[in-house]
Structures are given as structure tokens and as C-alpha cells.
Amino acid sequence: MLTYQVKKISDEGTNSPFIARFFGGIFDLRNQLFLLEVSPEKQESVRNHFDNKYKKLLEAAQAVRDAALEIKTLTSAHVDAISSGEIVRFGVVQYDILKTIDTPLGQSVDKLIDQSIVATKTCLQSILRDPLALEIGFFFQKDSKFIAQIAKLR
Numbered sequence: 001m002l003t004y005q006v007k008k009i010s011d012e013g014t015n016s017p018f019i020a021r022f023f024g025g026i027f028d029l030r031n032q033l034f035l036l037e038v039s040p041e042k043q044e045s046v047r048n049h050f051d052n053k054y055k056k057l058l059e060a061a062q063a064v065r066d067a068a069l070e071i072k073t074l075t076s077a078h079v080d081a082i083s084s085g086e087i088v089r090f091g092v093v094q095y096d097i098l099k100t101i102d103t104p105l106g107q108s109v110d111k112l113i114d115q116s117i118v119a120t121k122t123c124l125q126s127i128l129r130d131p132l133a134l135e136i137g138f139f140f141q142k143d144s145k146f147i148a149q150i151a152k153l154r
Contacts, residue, residue: 022061026054030050030051030054034050056122057119057123060115060119060122061115063115064112064115064116067109067115070104070108070111071105071108074101074104075101075105078099082097087099121139121140124136
């Protein structure tokens with residue numbers, strides 16, 4: 001018997017491209033690629049195996065998205081504060097920005113890059129390797145190895 005856990009994870013639904021692609025599309029892909037030729041008695045085990053691996057990818061993708069939204073919010077608010085004159089002081093030959101976003105912006109960019117690497121190198125690579133036997137480790141190699149493997153993949 002299949003059991004499901006339902007819990008709220010965001011304030012958006014399948015009309016959001018992110019949710020539609022990372023939930024609806026992926027689970028349809030999972031059912032077609034991973035469960036199509038699996039005997040009924042093994043399907044739950046295979047589904048759980050995929051879902052456990054996919055959960056890590058989804059969490060990393062959500063962290064990437066959160067970091068991108070943080071970057072957008074920080075920069076928009078900063079530009080608005082500068083435009084309004086709230087955090088800028090003009091002198092005769094110079095102007096001073098009274099408040100910077102360097103540290104939080106740097107942290108958000110670091111998070112975006114780190115989680116992007118986790119999503120692709122760790123999570124996606126694992127999902128594609130097992131059970132599809134598709135190796136994408138060459139994406140992270142020097143140009144010569146990358147080009148050779150792209151040609152082989154084609």
C-alpha cells in the first residue's frame with residue numbers, strides 16, 4: 001500500500017514554472033523512465049529510491065532559487081534607496097553611498113553558486129548515473145575532456 005505525506009512547502013502552485021517543472025514534470029519523467037519496465041512488486045522500492053535522490057536535488061534547486069530571490073530583493077531595495085536619495089549624500093565633486101549591500105550580496109551570490117554546484121555535481125549526477133548509466137562528470141573537467149565526452153555523448 002502506498003502512503004503519501006502532504007505538507008505545504010511554498011505559497012505557489014503548479015502555475016509557477018518552478019513548481020511545474022520540478023514537481024509535475026519530474027514525477028511524470030520518473031514514472032516513464034524509471035518505472036515503465038519495473039515489475040509491479042518492485043515499483044514502490046524503485047520509486048522511493050528515485051524520490052530520495054530527487055529530494056536532495058529539489059532542496060538544492062530551492063536553495064538556488066531562494067538565493068536568486070535574495071539577490072533580486074537586495075539589489076532592488078538598494079537601487080530604490082539610492083534613487084530616492086535615502087542612502088546617498090551628494091557633495092560638490094563626489095557622492096557617498098551611506099549604506100552598502102556588499103556583505104549580504106556576497107553571501108547570497110556564494111549561496112547561489114554553492115547550491116548550484118550541489119544541485120548539478122552531486123545530486124543531478126547521482127540521479128543520472130543510477131539507473132540511467134548516464135555520466136555527466138565530464139561537465140566538470142578541462143575543455144579537452146569535456147569536448148571529447150560531448151562528442152561521445154552525441
